[in-house]
Amino acid sequence: MNNGAIVTGAGLSKQFGDLRVVKDVSLSINRGEFVCLVGKSGSGKTTLLSLLSGLERPTEGHVKINGTDITGSNENELALFRRENVGFIFQSFNLIPTLSAWENVALPLFPIKMPGEERKRRATGLLERMELGGRLDHLPSALSGGEKQRVAIARALVNHPKIIFADEPTGNLDSTTGGAIMEILRELHRQAGVAILMVTHAAEYANSADRLIRMQDGAILS
Amino acid sequence: MNLRYLKNELWRQRRRTLTAVIGLSIGIALLIIINALAMAYRGAARAPLREIGADITAQRPGDVPKEMTGAVFPCSAVTIRAEQAQRIQELPGVRGIGRAVLLWVFDPDRAWIALGIEQQNSVGPSVLRNSVTEGRFLEPGKTESLVESGYARQFGIKVGDVISVGDREYPVVGLLDASRAAKIAVANVYLPLDEAQRIAASSKQVQSVSPFAPNDVNLLFIQADQAKIPELSSTLRDVLGEKATIGSPDSFLKLLGSLFALSDKFTYAVSLIAIFVAVLIAFKTMAGAVTERAREIGVLKAVGWANRDVVTQLLAESIVQCLAAGVLGLLAALIAAYGLSFLTVNIPIPWEMSPKPHFLPGGGDQLFKTLRLPVHIPWTLAAFAILLSVVIGGGAGALLGRNISRIKPSEVLRHE
Numbered sequence: 001m002n003n004g005a006i007v008t009g010a011g012l013s014k015q016f017g018d019l020r021v022v023k024d025v026s027l028s029i030n031r032g033e034f035v036c037l038v039g040k041s042g043s044g045k046t047t048l049l050s051l052l053s054g055l056e057r058p059t060e061g062h063v064k065i066n067g068t069d070i071t072g073s074n075e076n077e078l079a080l081f082r083r084e085n086v087g088f089i090f091q092s093f094n095l096i097p098t099l100s101a102w103e104n105v106a107l108p109l110f111p112i113k114m115p116g117e118e119r120k121r122r123a124t125g126l127l128e129r130m131e132l133g134g135r136l137d138h139l140p141s142a143l144s145g146g147e148k149q150r151v152a153i154a155r156a157l158v159n160h161p162k163i164i165f166a167d168e169p170t171g172n173l174d175s176t177t178g179g180a181i182m183e184i185l186r187e188l189h190r191q192a193g194v195a196i197l198m199v200t201h202a203a204e205y206a207n208s209a210d211r212l213i214r215m216q217d218g219a220i221l222s
Numbered sequence: 223m224n225l226r227y228l229k230n231e232l233w234r235q236r237r238r239t240l241t242a243v244i245g246l247s248i249g250i251a252l253l254i255i256i257n258a259l260a261m262a263y264r265g266a267a268r269a270p271l272r273e274i275g276a277d278i279t280a281q282r283p284g285d286v287p288k289e290m291t292g293a294v295f296p297c298s299a300v301t302i303r304a305e306q307a308q309r310i311q312e313l314p315g316v317r318g319i320g321r322a323v324l325l326w327v328f329d330p331d332r333a334w335i336a337l338g339i340e341q342q343n344s345v346g347p348s349v350l351r352n353s354v355t356e357g358r359f360l361e362p363g364k365t366e367s368l369v370e371s372g373y374a375r376q377f378g379i380k381v382g383d384v385i386s387v388g389d390r391e392y393p394v395v396g397l398l399d400a401s402r403a404a405k406i407a408v409a410n411v412y413l414p415l416d417e418a419q420r421i422a423a424s425s426k427q428v429q430s431v432s433p434f435a436p437n438d439v440n441l442l443f444i445q446a447d448q449a450k451i452p453e454l455s456s457t458l459r460d461v462l463g464e465k466a467t468i469g470s471p472d473s474f475l476k477l478l479g480s481l482f483a484l485s486d487k488f489t490y491a492v493s494l495i496a497i498f499v500a501v502l503i504a505f506k507t508m509a510g511a512v513t514e515r516a517r518e519i520g521v522l523k524a525v526g527w528a529n530r531d532v533v534t535q536l537l538a539e540s541i542v543q544c545l546a547a548g549v550l551g552l553l554a555a556l557i558a559a560y561g562l563s564f565l566t567v568n569i570p571i572p573w574e575m576s577p578k579p580h581f582l583p584g585g586g587d588q589l590f591k592t593l594r595l596p597v598h599i600p601w602t603l604a605a606f607a608i609l610l611s612v613v614i615g616g617g618a619g620a621l622l623g624r625n626i627s628r629i630k631p632s633e634v635l636r637h638e
Contacts (some may be wrong), residue, residue, distance in 0.1 A: 031270060055524060055632040075630075076528040083526020090635065094521045096227075098234040110224040111531040139234070155525065196451070 005064070006031045006163050006195045007052050012061035014047050014218075023218040024061075029163065032193040034186070036206040039215035045199045046167055048215065052197065053086055053165040054078045066162055083108055087156030087194075091168035093148040095140040095155075101147075102127055102136045105154040116148045126154035130184065146177035153184060163195040164188075170202060182208070223531075223538045231539055235511075242507040243547045246611065249500025250551025253493055254599060254607050255558050260489040261330040262597040266567050267474035270591045274406050275349035276320060277451055278445035279469035279575060280310070280458050293327045293336075293388055293425035296577035298467065299433035299440040307442060309461055315450025318347015320443035323418035324407060325428075326579055327388050334387050335578060337409035338418020346443035347407055350398055352538045354403045357381035357396030360414055365618070367392035368412040371399045376433075383609045386490050387411060388421045405571040407441060407470070408578075415439075467574050497610065504547075504618045508540055519626050520634035536623030537616065544615025548608040555599060563597040 005028040014022040022044045029035050029052075037045045050056035051122060052063055054070050062071045066085050082088075095104045105123035124136055130150040140148055149169060156164050166185065170178030182205045189196055200206050214221040232239045271277055284300030295301070311319045323338035339347040350521060351359040355371055367387070369379050374397050383394045392413065400408045413421075416436075422428045423436045444455050455470045512519075523530055542599045548593075571589040 050632045055635070056630070075628075076530070079523055079526050079531075080530045082524065088519075092439050094517070094524075094635065096518055096521065098230045099227065100230075103230065107227075108525040108527075110227060111527055116226075159526065179607075 004031055005029065006033075006066055007197070008064040009048075009052050010062045010064075012048070012063065014044075014051060015059045018107050021218050022051060022058075024120075025218075025220055026061075027052075027213065027220060029195055029197055031162070032189070032195055034189045034196045034208075034210045035198070035213060036209035036211070037197060037199045037213045037215060038201070038203070038206050039221075043215040044218040045215050047218075049165050049167055049197060049199050053088070054082055083111075083159055085162050087159065087161035087164040089149070089152050089156050089166040089169045090166060091171040091181065093145075093152045093172070095141070095148055095151055097140055098141055099150045100137045101132060101143065101149050103152055104140065107155060110161045122158055123154070126157055127151070130154050136138045143175075145173050146180060149173060149177075149181050150184065153181070153188075155192075157188070157192075161194065163197065166196060166198040168199055168201065170200065170205060178202070178205070223534045227535065227555045228538050228542065232542060236346055238511050239505075239543060242504065242511065242543050243550060245503035245507055246500050246544055246547035246614065247554060249496050249503055250548050250607050250611055251502065251554040251558065253496035253610070254552060254555035254603060255562075256489060256492050256496060257603055258555065258559050258597050258599050259562065259595075261600070261603075262562070262595045263478055263567070264471065264475060265596040266569060266593060267478060268471045269593055269596075270406055270474060270569055270571060271469060271471065273349070273591075274347060274443060275345050275445070276341075277446045277448070277470070278454060278458070279406060279467075280442040280444065280462055281440060281574065282462050283465055283467060283574070285454075287326075287427050287431055288353065289427060290300050290326070290328050290579070292427050293325045293421045294427045295422070295432055295434075295440055296324060296326060296466060296579075298574035298577045299324050301434045301438050302440055302442060302462065304437040304439075305434065306461055307439060310442060310444065310458065313325045313454060313457055313461075315447045315454050317447065318343075318345040318442055318445040320348065320445075321415060321439040322347055322441040322443065323415060323422055323439050324409065324441050324577070325418060325422055325425075326577075329386065329388070333579065334411050335474040336387055336411045336413055336418060336421070337407055338413050338415040338421075340415050341547025345445045346444045347412070347427050350400075350412070351422060353398050353400065354396045355399045357394070357397060358410065361395075363419060364395075364413075365390070365392060365414065366395045368398045369394050369411075370408070371397040372401070373410040385411065387413065389424075390417070390421075392417075397411045400493075405591045408576045408589075467572075469572070469575055474569055476488045476635035477572070478567065500610075501614055501618075504540075504544060504614050505622070508543075508618050512536065512626045516626060517634045519629060520631040523629075524631040524635065529624075532627040533620065533623035536626070537619035540622070541612055542617040544618070545608070547615075548611025552599075552604055552607055553610070559599050563595060565595045565597075566592055567595050568592050 010026050012022055039045050051058050062069055070081055102123040105126055106119040109119045132150055137222045170181055183184045188194055206212055281299040283298050287294035320343050323436050325336045327334040327336050341362045381394055384391050419436050422434045428434050451470055455468045459466050491551045568590040576589055
């Protein structure tokens with residue numbers, strides 16, 4: 001699938017002190033494309049994902065998301081940009097422990113002026129899609145790992161993102177649950193046409209992507 | 223700011239919320255109760271004078287009478303000239319003045335402590351009309367007397383009897399319970415002022431120690447603007463002499479001996495410490511909570527919360543917590559104030575202000591005005607405490623929120 005680039009990184013480098021974690025990386029992810037980023041620990045996968053998603057600023061290079069160069073944006077502009085264009089799924093779910101499942105899903109909508117009922121409607125709709133309709137008011141502490149990750153996926157979708165950045169989404173899950181989560185992501189990709197950039201260690205999941213990018217020592221191998 | 227998030231955060235992290243709220247409420251309660259206590263002592267110090275219808279009393283000390291015969295002035299209260307009294311009445315800040323003459327009258331068969339009072343005046347001992355237990359109060363233009371009820375009981379004096387004081391007889395028209403009134407200028411017998419002035423003016427003993435004209439007095443009761451009382455106390459010494467005895471709320475406050483009564487500076491210092499402790503507790507607990515939530519803040523920013531959204535949320539949480547702490551502190555202070563209001567305070571009355579010959583029974587005893595400590599929390603103090611809580615909450619929330627909102631989400635989410 002190639003409908004034009006949704007994310008483009010050009011000449012990206014990131015240096016922490018003397019350590020150069022990402023070295024002159026250029027890559028594009030097309031609209032609706034499912035890309036897996038693989039590599040050993042410390043190869044720079046997560047840092048590259050952070051650079052492309054606007055969580056981290058590159059030391060060198062430029063990032064464009066949906067046609068907008070975000071390299072020079074300040075923190076607030078980046079936050080607003082992420083709210084409108086990007087969804088995140090983290091390895092350890094990162095749900096807010098004091099909020100119920102539907103409230104966690106609605107979290108990105110809290111700063112947006114909209115009726116509370118509309119927020120809840122959107123959040124519960126997504127949770128039902130994730131087959132969590134019976135867990136709407138449960139706190140994260142009352143959910144299993146797979147359920148937590150499905151809540152996190154719903155949260156990533158609530159703002160209708162153009163791309164989802166998933167950092168080891170199955171890393172904290174057993175193989176069965178991990179497989180189920182991967183099936184949900186593939187389904188999202190197929191049905192909603194959302195582009196996905198996923199960092200993973202698991203070769204069986206990586207092989208199901210449209211494209212596989214391998215990293216080593218901060219550089220792209222293929 | 224999202225109210226649902228705010229409510230959940232405070233309610234579902236109850237231990238953290240309670241630690242912050244209780245810690246700060248202790249500081250706020252301490253601040254309120256210290257100031258309420260200081261005000262209570264100040265109120266108690268005003269009581270002896272207020273009960274005699276005055277804010278300040280003035281008298282001049284003089285020589286000890288050479289002989290204890292006939293009418294004499296106590297050495298603590300000698301002549302105040304009519305023109306001096308007039309000058310005092312015209313001083314700025316003086317709202318009213320009451321005149322009196324206090325005499326010891328040594329008759330062959332009885333010694334009297336006699337107080338000549340104005341029959342119609344809202345300032346000074348004429349307020350004793352409220353302490354009449356039998357008969358009536360003195361009426362203008364009549365030559366009559368009131369007798370203190372304890373003294374009357376001791377000597378079998380009844381309303382309708384005629385008593386002899388000095389060279390004249392006075393029908394007893396009423397009995398008066400001095401224990402109900404202030405302990406200042408307590409006498410056995412109360413006469414019209416002009417009668418006491420006549421007795422003093424005609425007494426050789428008085429004239430030999432302190433020349434006295436028929437319109438002079440030896441006690442003044444002054445009602446004054448509250449703000450002018452300290453200034454007036456020193457101005458009165460300019461009129462009556464440096465040795466004049468000036469009774470004022472401040473002088474009673476010093477006699478109380480309480481730390482709260484001794485000095486406003488002590489109250490201010492302890493209040494400042496209480497505020498400092500409250501601020502410290504608020505900052506420490508909230509800083510700890512905010513640091514614990516660094517990862518959560520990182521998630522908020524990652525999913526699109528701008529810095530101002532984070533700051534507003536933390537600010538609202540902080541203000542609500544501190545407001546709750548203010549209300550809790552106020553409630554605790556109200557309970558403490560209620561408990562403290564059962565305390566009694568004994569205010570010593572200086573002998574000079576209620577002189578009694580030492581050789582009479584009880585003459586050397588220290589007099590006390592005993593009253594319940596009037597501890598109450600004025601709405602202005604309550605409002606200040608609540609406002610202070612909100613300001614502390616606002617300051618802590620804004621400062622900590624601003625700091626934590628600067629973190630980069632990638633920094634706190636990096637371990638992924």
